[in-house]
Amino acid sequence: MDLQAYLKKRKSIIDNALKKYFLKSADEPSSINTAMKYSVFAGGKRLRPILCFAACEICGGNPKNILPSACGIEMLHTYSLIHDDLPAMDNDDFRRGKLTSHKKFGEAVAILAGDGLLTKAFEIIDPKVVREIAIAAGTKGMVGGQVADLEMEGKRKKEKGKLEYIHEHKTAKMIEVSLKAGAILSNASSLKIKAISNYGRKIGLAFQIADDILDIIGNKKKLGKTGSDLKNKKLTYPSIYGIEKSKEKAKALIKSAKNDLKIFGKKAYIFNELADYIVKRDF
């Protein structure tokens, strides 16, 4: 199967499902609906929900059972981008070539759009995986990673331990749980859930390393923003290991991730493609 066609088809299913959660309602101020929709439909690739979808498919589950949770995960991802871009955080004006939420709607609305998406996610995520996903998104997951990231900004002493913590928590935990939730909701065996989670954590780390590299070698056209990591003196893989060693690290993680899925035999094919896609993206 062609990976691009695979991604396109699933992205379209997810986009359609997402739209239904943002219909106008008399019981919701239209301004907040507009702001949430703006960021949710600002050009995201839907990587996390696609991974949730793929995990469901490889475990023989019914995609209908995971679709609300996959959409909830995308809402969590979007909220984290809105809040990360705020002036008090990374202070980014653009994302994917479009104005960030606070630049478009003002800070108050951006904060509330993030809060609204974070809350809406838990309205629609399947109760069976709410706890799992909340842990991955919280202070022992994504929020914790963002806190550590901000704390290391501008520090001259580069700590490898902190770098690992940031990458594992800021990015990998949510990617891992996207896959894990897909497997759990498809009633997969604990062996399969474990294998898929391991794969997820590793490609998640590789994804963040690739992102760090892109931040340096990418340009405004490709990313829609210019290296704000450099501007903010962030602790990144290339800043400690250099670009070449970072690439090697990402490749080793991808190889190990693929290995985790050998128990699925030929069915793992698309996961191998996905793993390669995640690091190759733009370099």
Place this chain on the structure above:
Amino acid sequence: MDLQAYLKKRKSIIDNALKKYFLKSADEPSSINTAMKYSVFAGGKRLRPILCFAACEICGGNPKNILPSACGIEMLHTYSLIHDDLPAMDNDDFRRGKLTSHKKFGEAVAILAGDGLLTKAFEIIDPKVVREIAIAAGTKGMVGGQVADLEMEGKRKKEKGKLEYIHEHKTAKMIEVSLKAGAILSNASSLKIKAISNYGRKIGLAFQIADDILDIIGNKKKLGKTGSDLKNKKLTYPSIYGIEKSKEKAKALIKSAKNDLKIFGKKAYIFNELADYIVKRDF
């Protein structure tokens, strides 16, 4: 039973339960733990979790079954205060006589402490009531109320419809769901759940009206802040109806709320006391 003793006992149980959710962990930056704990233990009366507790008791449930959800509701309340106080929102320096989170820890940590609490809430709330509580907290509930509140700030045209929307959504929905969740988790009949929810919505509205009045006649010592509603030209009950008429409205709501609980007979006694307490607080 003496209301003050009743409140004190339940507050102490809730405080002890809450503490356990904020033990230090190696997997969480200690700075965010400190910031979350600071706001959760900044002198809140625990009204919402106590109401959840009371609903459980009147329905003959086991308090152990509702305690995590009651704590989650308090975390949601605390997150909303942290974000409402931010410079981009109400811009308050003090709450209950203590520095607000962003004044104490900076804006970035305050935003993330709010996000962390909001997420942690859904980690611990019982899956059976997650959806219900997420709706009450989200853009068709508390977040929606805050958005409408900000939008009406400083507007010369006072709209009664908007005022009702703000009060119902910003405050009443969460108070209503606190009680409703306690009843649901105690396997109450739908008749009882409905009665308790109605009571909750009405005392929630009365609570917000009382808050508006306090903001005008209260002083810094009592509230720990000076009338920021007036400073921010908020749309409030007294600003439309005057203080006397607002008091009457609150009293009428309390009377009607008490009426809703007649089906519980003598057991409703403490709820009648609670309803009176909510509006009398400091005036």
